Amino acid sequence: MSDASLTPRSIPDRLHSPAARLLASWELLLLVVAVAIFIANTLASPYFLNAWNLSDATFNFTEKAMIAFAMALLIIAGEIDLSVAAIIALASTAMGAAASVGVGTPGLVAIGLATGLTCGAFNGVLVTRMGLPSIVVTIGTMSLFRGISFIVLGDGAYRDYPSDFAYFGQGYVFWVISFEFVLFALLAGIYYVLLHRTNFGRTVYAIGNNHTAAQFSGIRVARVKFILFLLTGLMSGVAAICLTSRLGSTRPSIGTGWELEVVTMVVLGGVSILGGAGSIPGVVIAAFVMGLVTFGLGLLNVPGIVMSIFIGLMLIGVIALPRLWKMWRA
Amino acid sequence: MKLTRRLFGGAAMATALMAGSMAHADDPVRIALVVKALGIGFFEAAAKGAEEAAAELGNVEVIYTGPTTTTAEGQIEVINALIAQQVDAIAISSNDTDALVPALKKAMQRGITVISWDSGVAPEGRELHLNPSSNPLIGNMILKLAADELPEGGKVALLSATTTSTNQNIWIEEMTKVLGDYKGIEVVGTVYGDDLADKSYREATGLMQTYPDLDAIIAPTSVGIVAAARAVEDAGKVGEVNVTGLGLPSEMAGAIESGASKSFAIWNPIDLGYSATMLAYQLATDAAEAAPGAEIPMGRMGTLTLDENTEGAMADPFVYDETNIDDFKDIF
Numbered sequence: 264m265s266d267a268s269l270t271p272r273s274i275p276d277r278l279h280s281p282a283a284r285l286l287a288s289w290e291l292l293l294l295v296v297a298v299a300i301f302i303a304n305t306l307a308s309p310y311f312l313n314a315w316n317l318s319d320a321t322f323n324f325t326e327k328a329m330i331a332f333a334m335a336l337l338i339i340a341g342e343i344d345l346s347v348a349a350i351i352a353l354a355s356t357a358m359g360a361a362a363s364v365g366v367g368t369p370g371l372v373a374i375g376l377a378t379g380l381t382c383g384a385f386n387g388v389l390v391t392r393m394g395l396p397s398i399v400v401t402i403g404t405m406s407l408f409r410g411i412s413f414i415v416l417g418d419g420a421y422r423d424y425p426s427d428f429a430y431f432g433q434g435y436v437f438w439v440i441s442f443e444f445v446l447f448a449l450l451a452g453i454y455y456v457l458l459h460r461t462n463f464g465r466t467v468y469a470i471g472n473n474h475t476a477a478q479f480s481g482i483r484v485a486r487v488k489f490i491l492f493l494l495t496g497l498m499s500g501v502a503a504i505c506l507t508s509r510l511g512s513t514r515p516s517i518g519t520g521w522e523l524e525v526v527t528m529v530v531l532g533g534v535s536i537l538g539g540a541g542s543i544p545g546v547v548i549a550a551f552v553m554g555l556v557t558f559g560l561g562l563l564n565v566p567g568i569v570m571s572i573f574i575g576l577m578l579i580g581v582i583a584l585p586r587l588w589k590m591w592r593a
Numbered sequence: 594m595k596l597t598r599r600l601f602g603g604a605a606m607a608t609a610l611m612a613g614s615m616a617h618a619d620d621p622v623r624i625a626l627v628v629k630a631l632g633i634g635f636f637e638a639a640a641k642g643a644e645e646a647a648a649e650l651g652n653v654e655v656i657y658t659g660p661t662t663t664t665a666e667g668q669i670e671v672i673n674a675l676i677a678q679q680v681d682a683i684a685i686s687s688n689d690t691d692a693l694v695p696a697l698k699k700a701m702q703r704g705i706t707v708i709s710w711d712s713g714v715a716p717e718g719r720e721l722h723l724n725p726s727s728n729p730l731i732g733n734m735i736l737k738l739a740a741d742e743l744p745e746g747g748k749v750a751l752l753s754a755t756t757t758s759t760n761q762n763i764w765i766e767e768m769t770k771v772l773g774d775y776k777g778i779e780v781v782g783t784v785y786g787d788d789l790a791d792k793s794y795r796e797a798t799g800l801m802q803t804y805p806d807l808d809a810i811i812a813p814t815s816v817g818i819v820a821a822a823r824a825v826e827d828a829g830k831v832g833e834v835n836v837t838g839l840g841l842p843s844e845m846a847g848a849i850e851s852g853a854s855k856s857f858a859i860w861n862p863i864d865l866g867y868s869a870t871m872l873a874y875q876l877a878t879d880a881a882e883a884a885p886g887a888e889i890p891m892g893r894m895g896t897l898t899l900d901e902n903t904e905g906a907m908a909d910p911f912v913y914d915e916t917n918i919d920d921f922k923d924i925f
Contacts, residue, residue, distance in 0.1 A: 308678075310677045310678045310679065311677075313677065315677075316676075316677035319673040319676065319677060320673065320677075322669075322673065323670055413756065417756060418756045418757045418758075418762050420689075420691050420757075422691050429695070432695075433695055506666075509669075509695060510665065510666075510669075510689075510691070510692035510695065511691065511692070511694060511695050512689075512691035512692050512694075514665075514689060514691075514692065514757050515756075515757065516664070516665075516689075516755070516757050517666075517692075518666065519662075519664055519666075520662065520664070521666075557670060558670075558673070558674060561670060561671060561673070561674030562674050562677055562678060564656050564658050564674075566631050566658070566659075566661075567630075567631060567659065567660045567661035567662075567667065567671075568631060568632065568661045570661070571661055
C-alpha cells in the first residue's frame, strides 16, 4: 500500500500489509513461545545447547510432524483421521512381514507407502462415498488396522530388516543433520506450497469454511476430501518407514497414542479444530515447541507426567487465549 | 521458523565444543535408573534400593526416570535425554526387547555403560542383564502357589499384562513346561489386562463368568493380581477362587486379609534396584567387565554370575502369605 506507484483510486487487495498481519498472527506468538522455551532450556541445562543433543531431540517430533502436515489439511477441510497411529502399525507390520521373506529396502519402502495409501483410501471411501462422519470412521479403523497387526504378530516381533534400511531413521545426510530432519523440512516446504500457493489449497480452506458453498462453487468436495485422506494415509506410511527404521524392529504396539500427539501438534499450530483456518508454518513451529519442551524437561529429568501436564496446559492456553483476548477487547 | 532454525544451527555449533569439557573427573558417578513407567509401586521400591546402594557407595548420584506410559518410544525419548546429559550409566527395565537397541547402542558408542534389569534388552543393546530370579523358577513358583491350595486338582486361568510383555510371556511359557508336574491342574485360558487396573478387573470378572467352576486365577503382574483379587471379592467368590501370582505386599495386604489370595510371590524390588545400581557402578568405573562367566560383586546381595548371554539371576522369588505380610506391607 505504501508503494508510490499506486494511484489513489486503486482498491487494495489486502486490508492489512503482510507485516501488520504477521505481527498479529498466531504464528508469531508461537514463534515467541518457541524462542522463549529455547532460551529457558539453554539457561536451565548445560547440556541443551549442543549440536548432537539438539539433533537427537529432533527425533522426538519429526515423524509425528510429517503426519501433522497432512492432518492439518484434513482438519482445515473439516475432517479428522484418528487412525494414523494404527496405519503406522499396519504399514510397519506389512514391511516387517516382507522383510522376513527377504524383500530389499526399495521394496520395503514401496510396501510401507502402499499400505499407508490403501488405509487412507479405505478411510476416504467410507467418509466420502458412504457419507459417514470421519471421527467415527477413523475410530473404527484405528482398532481395525492395529487389530490386524496384533493378529499377525501377537507377542512376536519382526526384526529382520536389511542393514541399509536403517538409514531412514538412523542415517545422517550431513554432520548432525539427520535424514529424518531433511525429509521433515522438505515435506514442510511441499505442504506449504500445496496449502498456501495452489488452487487445491484454496479449495481446502473453502470446504472447511463452508461445505455447501464450496459445493455450489463447483468444487468437487468429495474428491478433495478423498485426496486428503489419501495424503494422510501416505504420510502415515512415510512416518512408519522412518519409525520402523529408527527402532529396527516392529511390534504391534508401535506408535501407540501418536494420533493424539499429532492432533495436539496441529491444534497447537493454530489450526482450527472446527476447520477453515490454519497454516503450515504454524504446525512447523508447534512441532518445534513440542519437541523442545519434551527434550528440555527430559534433560532436567522432569517426570513424564509433568511434561504431559505442561503440553496439556499449553494446548488449553493456545485455544483459550485468543477467545479471552476477543472478549477483553469487546 | 527461520529464527529457530538459525538458533539450532549457529548457536548450537558454536557451543558444541563446550560440551566436551562438561564432565569433570571428581563429579559423582551418575547412574540413571530407567523404568517402564513412573508411578508404579514396584519401580518406586527399586528406586529406594538404588538410593541405598548410592549411599553405600558414596560418590554416586541416582537419576530415577521413565516415561508416562509403558511405550518403547517414550523410553527412547528418555534415553536420548540421558545421552545428552552424558550420564555414566543407564540401568533400564525395558518396554521392548528390540526397539530400544538402536538408542542404547548409541548410548554405548558415546561411552555410557548400559545394563538392563527386570525386563531385558537384546544382548547387542546392553552389557549385561540382571534377572530378578530365573524364569524357570518363577514359572514354576506361580503354578506351585496355585497347585498347593488345590491338592485334588482344579481349573486355573491366567491374567497377564499385555500380549507383548516380554516378562509375562516367558514366565507363562516356563509355567506351561512344568504343568505336567502338577497332577489335575488344568489351565483353561489366558486373558490380558494390559497392566491397567480397570481392564484387568473386567477381564478377571469375565473369567469367572466364562468358567463358573474356576478354582484359581494366576496373575503374574502386580497390577493384574490386585485387580483380580478385588474382582473375586466383589463377585463374592472368596474361598472358591484363589488369586495368586506376582504382586506387591503393600497392595496385596488387603487381599491376604480377606482371603481372596492365600499367597503370592515376588522378589524384593528394593534388592533389585540395589543390585542394578551396584552392577552399573562396577561397570561404569571399570572395576568389572561384563563377559560370559564373569562374577561381579553386588554388595550385600553377593555376586552375580553371568551366563553365555551375559545374563545373571539375582535370587529366588520369595513367598508372602498371612504369616509374613505384615512385616513387608509397609516396605514396598
